[in-house]
Amino acid sequence: MGAGHAHPLYLPRTSAVHGLPAEVKVVAAFLGVVCVVATPREAFAVFGGYLLLLALIWSIARIPPGWLSRRALIETPFVVLAVLLPITGPDPRIDWLGLSVSEPGLLGAWNILVKGTLGVLTSLTLAATTPLPELLLGLQRLRAPALVTTIATLMLRYVDVIVAEARRMRLARIARGHDPRFLWQVGATARGVGSLFIRSYERGERVHLAMLSRGWTGELPQLAERVTTRRDWLRGLAPVAVAAALACTGWVIA
Amino acid sequence: MAAGAEPVRPLSLAVSGLAFTYPDGTQALHGIDLSIAAGERVALLGPNGAGKTTLVLHLNGILTPGHGSVAVGGLPVTKANLHEIRRRVGIVFQDPDDQLFMPTVRADVAFGPANFGVRGDALDERVHAALDAVGMAEHADRSPLHLSGGQRRRVALATVLACDPEILVLDEPSSNLDPVARRELAEVLLGLDRTILMVTHDLPYALQLCPRSIVIDDGVVVADGPTRELLADPDLLRRHRLELPYGFTLRGT
Numbered sequence: 001m002g003a004g005h006a007h008p009l010y011l012p013r014t015s016a017v018h019g020l021p022a023e024v025k026v027v028a029a030f031l032g033v034v035c036v037v038a039t040p041r042e043a044f045a046v047f048g049g050y051l052l053l054l055a056l057i058w059s060i061a062r063i064p065p066g067w068l069s070r071r072a073l074i075e076t077p078f079v080v081l082a083v084l085l086p087i088t089g090p091d092p093r094i095d096w097l098g099l100s101v102s103e104p105g106l107l108g109a110w111n112i113l114v115k116g117t118l119g120v121l122t123s124l125t126l127a128a129t130t131p132l133p134e135l136l137l138g139l140q141r142l143r144a145p146a147l148v149t150t151i152a153t154l155m156l157r158y159v160d161v162i163v164a165e166a167r168r169m170r171l172a173r174i175a176r177g178h179d180p181r182f183l184w185q186v187g188a189t190a191r192g193v194g195s196l197f198i199r200s201y202e203r204g205e206r207v208h209l210a211m212l213s214r215g216w217t218g219e220l221p222q223l224a225e226r227v228t229t230r231r232d233w234l235r236g237l238a239p240v241a242v243a244a245a246l247a248c249t250g251w252v253i254a
Numbered sequence: 255m256a257a258g259a260e261p262v263r264p265l266s267l268a269v270s271g272l273a274f275t276y277p278d279g280t281q282a283l284h285g286i287d288l289s290i291a292a293g294e295r296v297a298l299l300g301p302n303g304a305g306k307t308t309l310v311l312h313l314n315g316i317l318t319p320g321h322g323s324v325a326v327g328g329l330p331v332t333k334a335n336l337h338e339i340r341r342r343v344g345i346v347f348q349d350p351d352d353q354l355f356m357p358t359v360r361a362d363v364a365f366g367p368a369n370f371g372v373r374g375d376a377l378d379e380r381v382h383a384a385l386d387a388v389g390m391a392e393h394a395d396r397s398p399l400h401l402s403g404g405q406r407r408r409v410a411l412a413t414v415l416a417c418d419p420e421i422l423v424l425d426e427p428s429s430n431l432d433p434v435a436r437r438e439l440a441e442v443l444l445g446l447d448r449t450i451l452m453v454t455h456d457l458p459y460a461l462q463l464c465p466r467s468i469v470i471d472d473g474v475v476v477a478d479g480p481t482r483e484l485l486a487d488p489d490l491l492r493r494h495r496l497e498l499p500y501g502f503t504l505r506g507t
């Protein structure tokens with residue numbers, strides 16, 4: 001596993017973005033996504049503006065776009081859905097690259113694709129610049145319902161547990177002559193996934209017991225006394241102001 | 255019982271008639287009675303599957319007894335008292351990987367005391383003292399995931415020491431330690447002035463650290479007395495799958 005608490009989406013760097021308190025980033029990301037979603041889908045240029053804004057944040061946070069785009073693959077299912085829409089959508093149909101496609105379908109697909117992608121990229125930017133425990137503390141400071149933070153804390157223990165357990169099991173398999181490249185050994189890998197689940201669950205339970213033993217009551221204690229200042233909020237919300245301006249422009253030109 | 259030798263000392267731990275069955279029907283404890291006086295160091299011995307870990311999990315209310323009761327310093331282990339009980343009883347788990355989950359060693363050690371309300375400089379001090387006690391202060395900013403097995407075990411101990419518990423319960427603390435670390439751990443434990451209950455398969459270690467031992471097998475206490483006497487009884491050892499290391503013999507006193 002990577003440095004520190006690497007949830008796999010975190011990219012340890014020192015930057016102004018990494019240094020912002022988590023709750024500021026959570027709010028900024030949320031409002032940013034709201035702006036994107038509220039933009040009319042016909043305002044094509046505005047979406048380019050959002051992308052530029054994100055690119056600017058990436059350069060400040062020193063996140064290579066390639067690193068992000070690999071992780072953006074989690075949105076593939078949406079893409080598939082989006083591609084189906086113009087083919088199966090209602091009339092009127094137009095000719096596009098020699099294909100007859102549904103016009104509302106095409107617009108709908110564009111809508112899902114562009115907003116989904118921007119949403120995923122925004123979330124990934126938040127995740128890449130904020131370690132999980134910080135994120136949890138941020139949620140707590142925002143008075144998120146205890147249930148939400150508890151579930152998120154549980155994720156915190158499971159992510160590491162599962163990754164570490166998977167690595168151990170893979171080593172154990174390879175040490176016993178398993179070569180995952182052979183197709184007929186796919187079965188062993190599949191069974192491995194099943195027992196990985198059980199073992200991760202059990203280990204997660206034991207981690208949970210150990211947390212309880214050390215007085216955990218469902219809230220992560222705040223370890224560093226960092227106070228979020230007005231300045232933090234102003235800096236964190238600056239990109240949101242730009243996004244809001246973009247959204248307004250979208251309504252005007254569309 | 256050793257508690258009888260010095261009746262003035264208050265009871266630190268009192269377990270009576272404790273029975274427990276796991277949800278799958280395995281009955282792990284069949285009525286355990288034991289009491290440990292404040293400041294005593296006691297070894298808990300017994301073969302694999304005897305119920306040692308199960309007993310330990312009752313001491314701070316992780317498991318709830320099917321029958322019987324547990325009291326810590328006179329305070330019964332009940333739902334209402336759990337937070338106070340967990341402040342008093344520190345458990346170091348059998349597998350350090352179960353214990354460590356924060357991004358850095360420092361944050362992990364701070365997790366317990368912070369839960370019990372320690373903040374600011376006092377917290378830093380606790381963390382530093384605990385890491386110092388186990389010789390891991392220089393690794394404070396590393397990820398626990400990148401430490402060796404023995405180092406993780408020491409950090410796991412520090413996470414509990416930092417909570418400053420009155421009773422320290424250790425589940426097999428010496429496994430995976432190199433000989434020097436094992437001796438250093440012994441020194442740390444001997445230097446702590448508190449009640450210690452140590453689960454171990456390492457009989458010489460029990461002899462070195464704990465004047466008194468309790469043997470449990472199949473969920474019941476089968477022997478309780480001075481460690482040296484118990485270990486000098488070959489019949490008792492054989493019956494309960496305990497074995498001194500090769501070349502090691504003891505004569506009773």
Ligand SMILES: Nc1ncnc2c1ncn2[C@@H]1O[C@H](COP(=O)(O)OP(=O)(O)OP(=O)(O)O)[C@@H](O)[C@H]1O
Nearest residue numbers: 276278280282300301302303304305306307308309
């Ligand atoms: N979660 C569980 N569910 C069901 N049965 C369990 C569970 N944990 C332990 N047991 C069973 O309870 C009995 C006592 O287990 P326990 O873990 O207390 O043994 P132990 O004395 O700590 O052994 P070891 O020396 O191997 O650590 C065993 O028979 C074990 O199989």
Ligand SMILES: [Mg+2]
Nearest residue numbers: 306307348425
């Ligand atoms: Mg055990």
